[in-house]
Amino acid sequence: MKQKVLKALANPPRIFYVPYSLAVLNFLFWFLLFVLFMVISVVFMVSNALLPLIFLGGLFISHSILAVYSKKDPQIAQIIFSYLRIFKNKIPKRLVV
Numbered sequence: 001m002k003q004k005v006l007k008a009l010a011n012p013p014r015i016f017y018v019p020y021s022l023a024v025l026n027f028l029f030w031f032l033l034f035v036l037f038m039v040i041s042v043v044f045m046v047s048n049a050l051l052p053l054i055f056l057g058g059l060f061i062s063h064s065i066l067a068v069y070s071k072k073d074p075q076i077a078q079i080i081f082s083y084l085r086i087f088k089n090k091i092p093k094r095l096v097v
Contacts, residue, residue, distance in 0.1 A: 017067040019077035
């Protein structure tokens with residue numbers, strides 16, 4: 001018997017070819033890293049004029065890598081979050097596949 005595959009499950013929402021949740025996490029990671037480095041540069045009075053461009057480049061490269069991997073496996077976000085839930089619940093290693 002044939003079963004219908006729901007489009008919402010087969011094609012998760014995306015931002016520039018990356019699943020929504022991974023794209024938001026990627027952006028938040030680079031934004032927090034940028035803020036951290038800006039605070040450090042203000043505290044130690046270091047002038048880094050090219051610092052924003054470095055972080056934008058890193059954001060672009062990491063987003064491109066996520067786009068390539070999500071093209072191969074559209075459900076990559078669910079796989080990553082399921083592993084994170086396993087680590088959060090602290091399941092013994094003998095039960096983890």
